[in-house]
Amino acid sequence: MMNIVVLAKLVPDLVEELTIDASGAALDLTFARWIINELFDDHAIEQGILLKERSGGTVTVIAPDLEGADDVLFTAAAKGADRLIKVRSDFSAANNHAVARAFSAIIKGFQPDLILTGVQAHNDLDGSAGPLLAESLGLPYVGYVSGVALADGKFMVKKEYPGGLIAEMEVTLPAVFGIQAAEQPPRYVAVSKVRQAMKTSSIEEMDASDLDLSGAPEIERMFQPEAAAHAEMLEGTPEEVSAKLVALFKELGVL
Amino acid sequence: MNATEVAERSFEAKVLEAVPDGERLRLCLECGNCSGICPFGYLMLYPPSRMIAMMRADRINKVLETDTIWMCVSCYACTAVCPSKIPVTPGLMTSIKEELLLVGNVPAELQNALANSQRYGNPLGESPRKRADWTMGIQPEVKVMAKHKQPVDVLWFVGDYASYHPRVQSATKALARVLNALGVDFGILGAEENSDGDSQRLAGERGLFEMLAEKNGRAFSKYQFNKIITSDPHAYNALKNEYPALGISYPLQHYTEFLAERIDQIKLLLKRQISARVTYHDPCYLGRANGVFDPPRELLCAIPGVELAEMTHNHSNSLCCGGGGGGMWLDGFQWEKAHVRLSDWRVREAINTGAEVLAVACPYEPPRFEDAAKTMPGADKLKVRDIAELLAEAMDV
Ligand code: SF4
Ligand code: SF4
Numbered sequence: 001m002m003n004i005v006v007l008a009k010l011v012p013d014l015v016e017e018l019t020i021d022a023s024g025a026a027l028d029l030t031f032a033r034w035i036i037n038e039l040f041d042d043h044a045i046e047q048g049i050l051l052k053e054r055s056g057g058t059v060t061v062i063a064p065d066l067e068g069a070d071d072v073l074f075t076a077a078a079k080g081a082d083r084l085i086k087v088r089s090d091f092s093a094a095n096n097h098a099v100a101r102a103f104s105a106i107i108k109g110f111q112p113d114l115i116l117t118g119v120q121a122h123n124d125l126d127g128s129a130g131p132l133l134a135e136s137l138g139l140p141y142v143g144y145v146s147g148v149a150l151a152d153g154k155f156m157v158k159k160e161y162p163g164g165l166i167a168e169m170e171v172t173l174p175a176v177f178g179i180q181a182a183e184q185p186p187r188y189v190a191v192s193k194v195r196q197a198m199k200t201s202s203i204e205e206m207d208a209s210d211l212d213l214s215g216a217p218e219i220e221r222m223f224q225p226e227a228a229a230h231a232e233m234l235e236g237t238p239e240e241v242s243a244k245l246v247a248l249f250k251e252l253g254v255l
Numbered sequence: 256m257n258a259t260e261v262a263e264r265s266f267e268a269k270v271l272e273a274v275p276d277g278e279r280l281r282l283c284l285e286c287g288n289c290s291g292i293c294p295f296g297y298l299m300l301y302p303p304s305r306m307i308a309m310m311r312a313d314r315i316n317k318v319l320e321t322d323t324i325w326m327c328v329s330c331y332a333c334t335a336v337c338p339s340k341i342p343v344t345p346g347l348m349t350s351i352k353e354e355l356l357l358v359g360n361v362p363a364e365l366q367n368a369l370a371n372s373q374r375y376g377n378p379l380g381e382s383p384r385k386r387a388d389w390t391m392g393i394q395p396e397v398k399v400m401a402k403h404k405q406p407v408d409v410l411w412f413v414g415d416y417a418s419y420h421p422r423v424q425s426a427t428k429a430l431a432r433v434l435n436a437l438g439v440d441f442g443i444l445g446a447e448e449n450s451d452g453d454s455q456r457l458a459g460e461r462g463l464f465e466m467l468a469e470k471n472g473r474a475f476s477k478y479q480f481n482k483i484i485t486s487d488p489h490a491y492n493a494l495k496n497e498y499p500a501l502g503i504s505y506p507l508q509h510y511t512e513f514l515a516e517r518i519d520q521i522k523l524l525l526k527r528q529i530s531a532r533v534t535y536h537d538p539c540y541l542g543r544a545n546g547v548f549d550p551p552r553e554l555l556c557a558i559p560g561v562e563l564a565e566m567t568h569n570h571s572n573s574l575c576c577g578g579g580g581g582g583m584w585l586d587g588f589q590w591e592k593a594h595v596r597l598s599d600w601r602v603r604e605a606i607n608t609g610a611e612v613l614a615v616a617c618p619y620e621p622p623r624f625e626d627a628a629k630t631m632p633g634a635d636k637l638k639v640r641d642i643a644e645l646l647a648e649a650m651d652v
Contacts, residue, residue, distance in 0.1 A: 015375065015380065015381070015382045016382050016384065017382075035374065185363060187359050188356070188359065188361050188366040188369060188370065190356050190357055190459075190460060190461075190462050190463070191373060191460065191462030191463040191465075191466050192461065192462030193357070193462075194462075195462060195466075
């Protein structure tokens, strides 16, 4: 019986305008709506459920206690997750180093065979959470995974490389996987099923130890994209333009 | 009984209970009228009459394995022609879509719209905080109830596309200016308004519909007003026929009914001539489903210079624009199956009347018909205008 743990990260919803806070080095998240990291962590949940449906096992979904976490967890239960956990701490100000440490301490206690999480998120400012989590747990990590399978006692993953290359790897469990895409798009669950899950399943709450934010780069300034200086157009025949270009490169010291 | 048989029988029970006159399903004559009139019946593996036959043969599970039911745009054409008066659209078609949804047989496009409706309260995936952004620049200012905090005479339920869709916003603004010109004391819910949920319900998402209806019901109950008007026939259908069963019931009018009641006052304000041959498209959920045929025509005929011409299919025989019952969110899916849009057929009929203007009264229609007109030969001079836009133009407001 495979013990599958999915770390479901939440991210600020980009449908709302983002503003920079008074410090000028972080987002103002006072009015942010937190949603599942749809492009990746939603796929991690789907992949966990698919694996369970195919090979048996249990799926535990664990999420930070941000507004929106209950929705994410109950929706996961409606899809087939067995255990729902919400971890309490001030995650809205946490970086991935802190998230990885906080969750690894809790996940370790579950003795999972595999841990799935989204390969990246739009608010990854200090690297993605997956490898940091693996490091903290002392487990191997494979990222950009787009398929997992248990066959003849071997655990195989598909990893995507740029340029359309896909590698098949045999991995010794336990391990952490950063999910790029589940084998099929995350399923839609009817609201009636989610409402039912709210009645029949419960969310366990656990406390994270104090958040340790160390190790991440310090952010000096965060700002909206600023209009850069205008491009200078080089005019003339192709020969003239290339001569100007070469002169320019020399002037800039790259030739 | 084995498990499959139980599923078969429970589906029949579900249809019989889905609507008050669901029992009439037993009276099906297998005449096939429903499947014949269905605009996409020729593409459905199991159009309504055949589905009923499958149900009677306890083989509905076969139907659940197919996806062509998603061609149904809940247009009520089948229901309107059934000699046994069977509620085909709200009973049979909606129930089968609910089953498809529960087994996860849902086109991805539709899933997106449903997920957006869950999260944001609108299928477009727009920020709920921006729901009243269209009001900017309108004078006198449009009252948003949460800020206004006073009773109003009329609460305007604006609707999703009327609030957010850039093309439809122009019709919404026109209606706001017309209401102002008439001195109507009206307010809107703004960010507190959620999708009416009717098209989601007809696409099989009953639970989502109830969730949205409850949210709207809570918002209504916070404020004082005498009646609700709406720009959206889908919202009209929900508020009139579905919300009361959930304990949400208010006097209600479509904006065309509301304005037609004030026709004498309006006539005095129509200063500008609109010299054009105009044809009117009956929206399924205003006309066929709810019997509102005359008020939109009265308004059009009141505009000096307008000459009304009817299309071949009009009144209860109107052709669907293709947007109902989830069709609004299945364009890609339906195109793959049909390689034609229902809006194409409608625009061709409009051209054949020799009309210069195709007048509409539903927020789904301006973008659908304008898109069709872009590729339809002979449609280059056809303008699609909401009745509110024509009135605002004639009033010069
Ligand atoms: S409601 Fe319209 S599209 Fe659906 S089955 Fe009936 S006629 Fe066909
Ligand atoms: S039109 Fe009515 S009676 Fe005729 S086949 Fe369809 S459902 Fe049956």
